[in-house]
Amino acid sequence: MPPLALSRSSSPPPCPVMRLEDICGGLREGIDALIGDSLTQCFTAEPAEPWNFLTRSLPPGPISMRPYFAAVWLAGVWIRYTVLLPLRLATLVIGILGFFVGFFVISMVMPRRSKMTSAANKFLIRYLASVFVASWSGYVRFHGQRPTPGVNQIYVANHTSLIDVFLLIKDYPFACIGQRHGGLAGALQDLVNTVQNHVWFDREEGRDRAAVQRLLTAHVSTPGNEPMLVFPEGTCVNNRYCIMFKKGSFQLGATVFPVAIKYHAGFADPFWNSSVASFPRHLLDLMTSWAVVADVYYLPPEKQRPGEDAAAFASRVKDVIAARAGLISVGWDGFLKRHPIAPRFREQRQRATLSALSRRAQAAAARAPVGGARGRPHSTACSCRKRGGGGGGGVCAGHAHDVHGVGGVDLLRCELDVIFLASACGSRHTSWGGARRGRGGWRGRLPRRVPLGSRQRDWRKGARMHGLNGNKKSNHL
Amino acid sequence: MGANTSALLADEIEDISRDCNLTPAEVRRLYKRFQQLDRNRSGNLQAEELRMIPELAMNPLMPRIIALCDNANFSQFVRTIAVFGPNSTKQAKTDFAFRVYDVDGDGFISAADLTQVLHMMVGEDNLDEATTTRIVQKVIDDADTDGDDRISRDEFTLALDLVDIAARMTVAL
Numbered sequence: 146m147p148p149l150a151l152s153r154s155s156s157p158p159p160c161p162v163m164r165l166e167d168i169c170g171g172l173r174e175g176i177d178a179l180i181g182d183s184l185t186q187c188f189t190a191e192p193a194e195p196w197n198f199l200t201r202s203l204p205p206g207p208i209s210m211r212p213y214f215a216a217v218w219l220a221g222v223w224i225r226y227t228v229l230l231p232l233r234l235a236t237l238v239i240g241i242l243g244f245f246v247g248f249f250v251i252s253m254v255m256p257r258r259s260k261m262t263s264a265a266n267k268f269l270i271r272y273l274a275s276v277f278v279a280s281w282s283g284y285v286r287f288h289g290q291r292p293t294p295g296v297n298q299i300y301v302a303n304h305t306s307l308i309d310v311f312l313l314i315k316d317y318p319f320a321c322i323g324q325r326h327g328g329l330a331g332a333l334q335d336l337v338n339t340v341q342n343h344v345w346f347d348r349e350e351g352r353d354r355a356a357v358q359r360l361l362t363a364h365v366s367t368p369g370n371e372p373m374l375v376f377p378e379g380t381c382v383n384n385r386y387c388i389m390f391k392k393g394s395f396q397l398g399a400t401v402f403p404v405a406i407k408y409h410a411g412f413a414d415p416f417w418n419s420s421v422a423s424f425p426r427h428l429l430d431l432m433t434s435w436a437v438v439a440d441v442y443y444l445p446p447e448k449q450r451p452g453e454d455a456a457a458f459a460s461r462v463k464d465v466i467a468a469r470a471g472l473i474s475v476g477w478d479g480f481l482k483r484h485p486i487a488p489r490f491r492e493q494r495q496r497a498t499l500s501a502l503s504r505r506a507q508a509a510a511a512r513a514p515v516g517g518a519r520g521r522p523h524s525t526a527c528s529c530r531k532r533g534g535g536g537g538g539g540v541c542a543g544h545a546h547d548v549h550g551v552g553g554v555d556l557l558r559c560e561l562d563v564i565f566l567a568s569a570c571g572s573r574h575t576s577w578g579g580a581r582r583g584r585g586g587w588r589g590r591l592p593r594r595v596p597l598g599s600r601q602r603d604w605r606k607g608a609r610m611h612g613l614n615g616n617k618k619s620n621h622l
Numbered sequence: 623m624g625a626n627t628s629a630l631l632a633d634e635i636e637d638i639s640r641d642c643n644l645t646p647a648e649v650r651r652l653y654k655r656f657q658q659l660d661r662n663r664s665g666n667l668q669a670e671e672l673r674m675i676p677e678l679a680m681n682p683l684m685p686r687i688i689a690l691c692d693n694a695n696f697s698q699f700v701r702t703i704a705v706f707g708p709n710s711t712k713q714a715k716t717d718f719a720f721r722v723y724d725v726d727g728d729g730f731i732s733a734a735d736l737t738q739v740l741h742m743m744v745g746e747d748n749l750d751e752a753t754t755t756r757i758v759q760k761v762i763d764d765a766d767t768d769g770d771d772r773i774s775r776d777e778f779t780l781a782l783d784l785v786d787i788a789a790r791m792t793v794a795l
Contacts, residue, residue, distance in 0.1 A: 160756045161749075163740060165765060165773075165781050168683060168722055169790040171743070175687040176706045177793045178677035179699075185658055185675070477676070486676040495682050495745035502744065502757075 159510045161502035184477045187386040190416045199411055201225075201434045225433050233280045233432045240276030244269060248340065266340040267318040267371075273337070274314040281413065281428075282436040285312050289443035292317045292402065296368050298446070299361075299394050302404035303466050304376035305384040306417035307424060308431070309406055312439060319374035320344070322361060330424040342370060358393055365399050372402070377459060380479035383416040384408050387467040389478045395462070396455035403444040403462050405470035412436040420483075442469050638697055642704035648795045649700060656696050666693045682743045686722045706793045713779070715791040720778045731773040733758050 198218040210218065247269050255262040278285065292300060300319060302309060307330055313319055318341060325331060325345040334345050344360045364370055377390035384407065395401060408415040413434030417427045431437055444465060449458045467474035639649045657663075661671050672688050673679050681687065691702055704710060705718045721727075725735045736758045741749070749757075765773045765781040773781070 160753055160760075161744075163743075163757050163761050165719075165723070165761060165778065166785045166787070166790070167743070168719060168739065169785075169787065171681055171683040172687070172719065172722060173706065173791055173793055175678055175681045175683055176703055178675050178681065179655075179659075179672075179687075179691070180652070180703060180793065180795065181655060182675045182677045184677070189658065481676050485673050486679045490676075490680045491682060491684065492745055494680060495743065496748060498682055499744035499748050 159503075159506035161499065162506045162509065163502055167502075183475055184481055187382050187388055187475065187477065188380075188418060188482055190383055190414050190418055197411070199435050201413060201430065221435075225435065229282070229435075230433055233282070237276060237280040240273070240279070244273045244276065247272070270318050270337055270340050271315055274311040277308070277311045278315050278437070281308075281431040281434070283312065283315075284436055284438045285315065285441055286439070287316055287441045287443070290445075291443065292319070292372055294371060296370075297365055297397075297399040298372045298402060299365055299397060299399045300372055300374045300402045300404050301377050301390070301394055301462060301466075302374065302406055303384075303387050303470060303472065304378045304381050305406065305408060305415050306381055306427065308415060308417070308428075308437065309376065310374070312406065312441060313374060313404065316441070318371055320364060320371045321374050322346070322357075322364070323376070326424065328424060329428075344373075354393065358396075361394065362397055365397055374404075377463075378479050380482055381417045381419065382479075383418075384410065384470075385472060387463055387470070387472040387474045389476055390459040390463040391479075392455040392459045395449070395459040398449070400446045400448055401458075401462055402446050403466045403469075405442040405444060405466040407440045407442075407470040407472075409438040409440075412438050415439070440470075444469060634697065638700050642700055642707070643709040644700070644704055644707060644795065648707075652700050652703060652795075653696060656699055666695050667691055667699060668693065682745075683722065683739075685742055686725070686739065689725075690718075690721060703793075703795070706791055707795050708792055710792075712788050715787045716779050716782055717775070719782070719787070719791070720775055723773075723778070729775065731762075731778065733762060733771070736761055 198214065198221050247265075251262060251265050251269065255265060277283075300313075302313065307326075310321055314321075314337075320341065320343050321337075322344040323334075323346075325347050326334060334343070337343060338345065342364070344364055346357055346360065361373065361375075364373055373394075375394040377392075377394050378388050379391050380388075382388050413431055413436060415431070415437060417424070422430065447458075447462050447465065449455070453461075464474055466472070635646055635649050635653075638644070639646045642649075644652075656667070659667055659671055659675070661674070662668070669688050669692050672691060673684070678684055678687065691699065694702065702718075705714050720731070723731045723735055723739055725738045726732070733755075737754055740754060740757060762771060762773060765777050767777055767780070768774075
């Protein structure tokens with residue numbers, strides 16, 4: 146539209162126009178965020194719905210249970226605490242003693258650095274992981290190609306709890322990278338480190354991304370090392386969502402093997418919310434639940450495509466995992482779990498708001514003398530939606546929205562609302578809009594790759610079948 | 623955690639749901655949310671706790687929303703949110719918007735109030751002073767009917783009379 150562009154560049158830019166109702170969109174969005182935000186959703190454990198006697202603890206709030214169900218549930222509690230828990234503790238203690246005996250024997254009897262010793266150590270580490278998994282009556286089904294040793298491969302998985310590590314190591318002695326914990330978790334880390342090369346970094350060192358990156362690169366490129374297992378989310382998520390994958394493990398040039406882990410929360414809640422429960426407490430919760438049941442999917446390897454940057458690659462792999470595990474993929478950075486978001490996101494939206502206010506004035510000015518005759522005055526305004534703070538000069542590339550015919554002002558009113566609704570975090574506003582809370586609680590209207598309900602039902606059917614047929618083919622070890 | 627809070631709520635829940643025109647289920651859900659937001663379990667929402675909600679922290683109007691919710695207990699929190707509920711009146715919504723603009727809380731929207739809100743919305747550094755003054759003056763001139771160079775509650779209501787506030791300030795609870 147050359148005439149329009151000419152007329153605009155020759156006159157001074159008109160003063161932005163503000164209207165009293167301009168705050169409505171922002172307020173609505175702010176209140177919406179107060180009612181519920183998609184970040185907190187990722188880190189909230191919720192009792193499995195519908196509530197049933199397999200549930201570990203009663204949900205908070207008043208509940209009504211029929212006497213018959215109450216009796217059954219209480220019997221369940223009794224069994225879990227007085228039968229299962231002692232058995233499991235015994236398993237754990239005996240199993241760990243067995244590990245030490247084995248470890249002692251290997252280090253005394255076998256020659257150092259021989260192939261056999263290393264194989265024996267790997268067996269031992271898998272045995273230890275199995276002991277832990279057994280202590281929660283873990284039942285894990287593995288699907289897909291089992292990992293094989295090799296250089297330049299890295300396994301990435303979604304993260305729900307530290308127990309992910311046990312689940313996977315039970316199947317294959319991965320090397321792990323992660324933050325050094327204190328307490329029981331730290332002791333376990335030291336323990337596994339005695340028999341195999343793992344990389345634990347300190348919190349301080351963790352801030353230095355380059356250092357972690359160096360450790361990772363060195364490990365991955367060394368022949369003879371077991372493949373590295375990474376949880377690129379960087380924090381535990383409740384196994385209903387999948388948050389942003391940090392790009393570190395995706396810029397090594399290594400082949401990435403996605404691993405999707407899906408727990409079936411009906412029997413136990415596997416989510417470790419480290420700000421609520423300590424690790425021993427989390428283990429105790431699992432040991433007093435009925436069982437930890439999970440599906441682990443080894444997915445086909447992914448390579449970085451030409452022209453794809455690490456972040457895009459990370460997000461592609463994340464989507465693959467989320468789709469397989471039936472998780473909702475969101476764009477939040479796990480960092481935000483404990484830290485406020487950077488002010489630049491707010492500044493970005495302030496600039497977008499300003500440009501919308503300015504465009505409103507431009508549209509009004511253009512409409513009056515020349516633009517009105519052309520019949521499509523607000524096409525200039527329209528371009529900005531795509532360009533954010535660009536401020537004009539773009540050409541409308543065929544956005545179809547019905548306000549077009551009505552007039553520039555209406556369009557802009559609409560647009561302001563859009564700016565407020567659009568979140569800087571990308572994935573949220575496309576998939577969520579404003580509505581999140583359906584009638585059935587928070588889960589009601591969530592968009593999902595795979596309908597969770599149906600998956601759970603499917604799975605339950607599978608479990609029954611398993612119980613009847615004793616189909617253990619898919620369960621290695 | 624669950625047991626004592628539900629006991630506390632049992633008495634309040636009915637009052638609040640009646641006062642705010644919400645269903646008891648909605649009030650319970652909001653209570654759960656309130657507990658999530660109240661990280662230090664003080665029973666009140668502090669500004670730092672609210673700033674931890676990224677979607678709110680990204681909102682240009684965040685300082686005003688936080689100011690209106692600062693140190694709110696559960697009942698105040700629900701009352702604020704109920705304004706945006708589908709059962710709330712247009713007048714209640716308009717009043718809320720007025721309180722957002724009335725930064726100094728004197729019952730009138732003055733040029734200073736408007737300037738502050740405008741700066742929040744578009745960023746203080748992105749506008750020069752002359753333009754700010756022009757924008758603000760224009761808004762006041764349009765809404766001010768008695769010529770005292772500020773917007774009273776009635777003038778504000780009148781100015782927003784034709785705007786579909788009910789639709790634009792309603793969220794799903």
